[in-house]
Amino acid sequence: MSTQITITLPDEVYRRAERFARLANRDVADVLADTLYLSIPAVSPEVTDLEPISTLSDEQVLALTDLQMEPDQDSELSELLDRQQAGLLTEDERQTLQVLMQIYQESLLRKATALSEAVKRGLIEPLQS
Template sequence: MSTQITITLSDDVYQRVERFARLANRDIASVLADTIQLLMPSGGSDALDIEPIATLSDDQILALTNLKMEPDQDTRLSQLLDCQQAGLLSEDERSELQALMQIYQEGLLRKATALSEAVKRGLVEPLSQ
């Protein structure tokens, strides 16, 4: 299944995409679709079950402002990042690193959004005045 959308790109971005598409002998739409697919983390099976931050209770919001990665996941992420920096990652480890990075990034985004909502609701003071 596919969904067609229309987007507006700056001239500079469009020219870069157009140049790349010509070099790759591909059409612009497929280059953009592939780029978005590669850059956007795939949602887990529970991705549609995530409640919008604005609908959560104050207690749920405050809990999310303290969200952290599971300790074993955090440790493994650090190990894999060290291996990547040393150039020693296997393909399996590369996939594992990508999955852990997705968990980290989604958690960080959820935490930041909750913090913003907590400030809006007056539950916490803004980080900077």
């Protein structure tokens, strides 16, 4: 099943997609659809059920700015990443690594969103470059 949408792209983005599609002998729409599919990570249903950060209290937002993986998950993730780098992962470990990476990425995104919201509300100072 597919959903058809209309988007407006900057001219340069469209030209790049068009050149790539020509080079790959593919339709521009297919190239763009595949690019979106590959670049937007999957989000677990549990995360989509969470309340939007913009609706949380100041205290809840500040708590999320310190969000971290559970220590046992973090330790297992580090161990599995080491095993992956060494080329020693089993298929079961590969699946576990994918699950832990999903948790890590979703938590990191939630934390970053909370940090942005906290700055917007004036709860914390923005980082200076």
